[in-house]
Amino acid sequence: MGSDFYQQSILPYAGIIIKICRAYTHNHADFEDYYQEVCLQIWRSRANFNEQAKWSTWVYKVALNVCLTHLKQHKRGERRFASDALSELEFDEVKAFDSDEINQLYNAIKHLSEIDRAVILLYLEEKSYAEIAEIIGASSNSIGVRVSRIKERINKIIHQTG
Template sequence: MKEKQAIFSKLIQDNQGLIIKVSRLYTNSLEDEQDLFQEIVLQLWRSYDSFRGQSKISTWMYRVALNTAITLFRKKTKSPQTSELHDVQNQIHYEHEEEKQDQIALLYRVIKLLPKVERAIVLMYLDDQPYREIAETLGISEVNARVKMNRLKKTLKELMETHG
């Protein structure tokens, strides 16, 4: 069990940027962001044993994180703590990254104006995820992911101009 916890903890530490980005884009306060981060980690822990390696680990993590952000976190509920999870969470050090550049802050603000699925597409695109993985994660075709992202680029540009 300790080995499983250590492997999972390392996985979270190595990919915490992904979880932070999802948490940041689907919440409006630092407290909610941290709560969502913890909820995503809990959902990743719960589904960890079922990950079979049929997709990249980042694709699986995105799928769980986005599903949690979009569906499970609508109602603010406290997640049940288990001693196992508590041990894992103690190993994870959540560090909130402070945004220093005005353009990045503006980009996040306008991304939050998008519908939830479009936010996910932009987030994965900005994380250099291939269209194939974006499509697989969201359950859409690769062509659809490309078309949506091209439209979203134009939309984001317009939003940044009007909100900047």
């Protein structure tokens, strides 16, 4: 992967890639594997970007698809990942999640279904309901109701475990 591509096309979206990968992993080693695989898949499939959506929307889709695919493979005992380690800059961003409140939120998010995790992460990134619908492949009418229900579930989970 070229340094220019990484700097211009991946690094500006590293925050959301990190958040998505963190929501679908339970330890740092898996997180690193998922993150590297997302970056690799963005680079490998860059020619498939058709510019009908924004680049950020496409990055979200790739990240979610990679995480969901690898989560399913992990459940079946399969492992196929790139082995590169995170750069120091990216590792510092991961350390930013060391607050108790953020950890409590992520622990609650991990209790949600795979698709609900995606919806709430996109909502927390302040994506519009239309953008969320486009990324996950749902109707935008259902996203508002889904977000409300997810927020209620997260609140219950936090108060049960907190």
